Amino acid sequence: MILIKWQGAAGICFNADNQLLMVLQGTKEEAKSWAVPSGGKEATENFESCCKSEVYEETGFVVDIIREVLHKNNDAVEVRYFEMIITGGQMMIHDPDELIYEIAWKSKDELLDLTLSFPEDRQFLLSLFQ
Template sequence: MKKWYGAAGICINDQGKILMVKQGLPEEGKRWSIPSGEKEKNETFEACCMREISEETGYDVQIVKALFIKESVEQGIEVKVHYFEVEVIGGMPVIQDPDHLIYEIGWKSTNEIKQLSLSFEGDRAFLLNFIHKKMKGVQR
C-alpha cells in the first residue's frame, strides 16, 4: 500500500480565530483546512509543519507542542498526519505555495468554522473544541 506522511499546524490568535487556507484542485472545488502538507525525505514532522505553514500562508511559526497523529486510509493510500499547535513568530500573509493549490488565507472564528466547507470534515469538531479550550484558558 502506498504511504503518505505529513504534518498540519493549528494556530490560534488572541481573538480565538484559527489560521486556515482555502485550497483545492479546480475540478474538485475549493475547501478550507488548516495548513498542512507532505513530509519531505530527511525532514522531521516538526520541520514539515513549519515549512508548509510558511509556504501556504507566509507566516513563520514555531512549534508549541505535538497534539496527535491522525491515521487513515484514503483511496487506498495509508495516510499519517502529525498535528501540532504552533504560534506565529513572524512573516505576513502571502501565498507562496509551490503547488499552486492555495487560493485564500484567513483567520476563522468558531461561527465561521461551523459553516465552512472543509477539506477534512473530521477536523471540524476538533478545531471547535481546540478554540473552546484555548479561549477558556485565556479568560482565567
C-alpha cells in the first residue's frame, strides 16, 4: 500500500496591534480549536498559492507572501508556513468545507491559553510575536 503524504500551507499574519490572525475550526461533531489559517494543497497548486487561497477562504483577506518561516516535513505531512501581509478583502468566512466557525485576532497572552488544533505549533507561534 502506497501512502500519499498530505501537503498544505499555513498563513502567519499580524495586525498593527501585534495580534495573530487565527480561526476557530473543526467538524460539526468535534470540539472546536484554534489554528492559523491553513489547508491542503491541490495537485495543481504550489505551496504559496495554496496558502493565499486558504487564507482567503477561511478569513476573507487577500494576502501577499513575505517569506516562508517554517517547513514541517515528516513521513505523513509536509506543511509550509508563510509570513504574510493583508493587501485587501474583509473579514468573512468563505470556507466551502464549513469547518471554520470564527475569525479573530489573538494576542500573545491569549495564545498561551487557547486550545490549538496543532498544539506542537504553540512555541513556534509565540516566538513570532514582537
